[in-house]
Amino acid sequence: MSTPLTLNDCRARDAADTLRPLRDLFDIPEGVIYLDGNSLGVMPKTAAARAAEVVTQEWGQGLNRSWNTAGWFSMPQRLGNRIAPLIGADADEVVATDSTSINLFKVLSAALSITAQDAPERKLIVSERSNFPTDLYIAEGLCKERGYTLKLVEPEEIAAALTADVAVLMLTHVNYRTGAMHDMPAVTAAAHAAGALMIWDLAHSAGAVPVTLKASGADFKESGSSKSADFAVGCGYKYLNGGPGAPAFVWVHPKHADRFWQPLAGWWGHAAPFAFTPDYQPAPGITRYLCGTQPIVSMSLLGCGLDGFEAAEKLGGMAALRAKSLALTDLFIQLVEERCQGYGLGLATPRDHAQRGSQVCLTREHAAGGDLGSGAFAIVQALIARGVIGDYRAGDGGIHKDILRFGFTPLYIGFEDVWNAVEHLRQVLESGEWQKPEFNRKHAVT
């Protein structure tokens, strides 16, 4: 396009957006353009009433009878069955439970147990250096426990790293820093061709992009299960809008599910939890990936988040959400390039749709000097002060630069939001207001 876009163009796109009614399912604070749904999704309007119901009725009145009468005890499985279609898994293969880190520990433990039995000479776990750190920490801990080595590579080095001593390839589908997305079936097939097991972290994918953990249809006919992943984990509080710290989820390919206990073998994963036998007998299937009692109030709210996807299903589902997500991120990239030239911004996110998640990450050259470094932190703070909420991720001083990160959740972000966000960014850069001292305090952001 050679004619620059206008605000009216963006408004016209919102008017034509068949997914636009979904925005009304969510409460978005007045005056906020929320581009951080990849960190913590916004609140579904039903959440307040659901929280009141769980607390006042189910807990307050039902008390411990609610484990049965309100279905508390089976909630991990029921929520898992609602997550399954979003990630290309089948019924009874997913449970919502615990945190992403803990679920990764479970599946990586299981993967290493399988390897130890099937291919004990394989002693490497390969991952990306810029994978979300908690994934690397969990892997590092397990390597120490079990005598494996964690090998960290850049994305373009993955194929070459799949040598004969690799036990597990463990990747996050969409990179938290750059928004770059792996080709899940192709990478999975490459891992399997090299004899390794494949673990995917879907923290920045589930609910944001279509995910196909299991090969099906023509893909399955062509490749069998070589394009089907082995294990996956994901997050409940980002694109799934489950609320702060909502329980995460875990998926295990059915062919592996019954092979091993995972070591967090608690009573919720027992075949007969209320028999109270002193010895552990794992439940069949994915239920053995449960451990202890779950935080029911937080878990209930995850259900409100999933309602949004069931509403979206009637409007085209993940395919429609993906199309809108790409339109939003395309628009953001185009507007930044048209309207924010000359301020040292770069693009960290791939332009190729096939390689892009649902976020756009900008870099900035270290031209500002002084305490402001690249300025990325201060620019994000100045935007937040204007109600445009994105976030900042520090670089490593090497090839990983400081990042300004903007997530675009197609369920509730509109095209005019994108226009307005870029306009704020332009004003922040043009006015130099980001250089004010109050934006230059480095404190924790998530």
Added chain:
Amino acid sequence: MSTPLTLNDCRARDAADTLRPLRDLFDIPEGVIYLDGNSLGVMPKTAAARAAEVVTQEWGQGLNRSWNTAGWFSMPQRLGNRIAPLIGADADEVVATDSTSINLFKVLSAALSITAQDAPERKLIVSERSNFPTDLYIAEGLCKERGYTLKLVEPEEIAAALTADVAVLMLTHVNYRTGAMHDMPAVTAAAHAAGALMIWDLAHSAGAVPVTLKASGADFKESGSSKSADFAVGCGYKYLNGGPGAPAFVWVHPKHADRFWQPLAGWWGHAAPFAFTPDYQPAPGITRYLCGTQPIVSMSLLGCGLDGFEAAEKLGGMAALRAKSLALTDLFIQLVEERCQGYGLGLATPRDHAQRGSQVCLTREHAAGGDLGSGAFAIVQALIARGVIGDYRAGDGGIHKDILRFGFTPLYIGFEDVWNAVEHLRQVLESGEWQKPEFNRKHAVT
């Protein structure tokens, strides 16, 4: 006492009870006598408003800014500091996080790592056969991983089981089935004298009975740290009234805290979680026992539960609660013995105050015959139908009999409640209504 007690005696005790005002802090459903606070505590009246605040304001309006502005990120430590005085620990030694099962995995892993370094020849973990099963399952899993053996004994066999090959003695302070309580300092000292580490599960103690994890004062002068435990875990949703599946807590003696990573080494336990470095550097102290993102809504409600103990502190604190708890359980035992004779009931809970937690467990002989077995299950169901909520725990057909379990939470249970509960029990037994078919379905109870 030879004169049988009357309802009026019980009412007089309530009138004289200085802790009685605490009951008003809680919502107890109309028509319910709730003797299951040892399974799930009742709802503090402030919980509904707090849930609404966290969901609508902190999540809905604050969004991810609330990690800092609403103190979400430091909540595990702040709640831990409020739990510490209830369990005889000091500030900055406790965090609220994850589930009891998962926390037990962390501390047992750490204990085995210490043993592997300090006394590698010790290869046994000793516990009680009737410990809460999830504790045994977690230990079983770790034994398998690390080449240890789990040895299960009866309570009276513990002393003899502390041989030179024991690495860890792992006990639940108050037994979930019988309400029997161990002498924590004495057992801890015995474990240490035998060269073993001591792990306590406080699921049925924290908030119910005074707990002294660390020897202090005269006790410390006499024994040094031999009466100080090494590790402890406990539950947030029983006597602490934190709501269904509220996060649990974990305590580690400061002398051990910095020695090892626990294997669930996630980003919340990192020394600099927002530096996002690829390698794990554990935070100093108890913070390294955190793993992933916590369920903030559920965790916030644990704070409401802890408010009750801070209110109790002004009325004598845990010592006063303990005195009332013993008075309640004494009364229940006395009334059952006076008013329910001839129905085959026995007492599983010790009469000795020093050996009794805050619950009373009754057994029943298998005299009824037929499908009803001991009748314990059906009697509990008949009581629940009358609004007297206790619970049932199946026996093993051997020395562990079927149990009718009644918990007495001194924060909100009164003496008239005890009278009424026993009167219902008497009527259920006398009328034989427990033999009705509707009470004879065995389904899951917690």
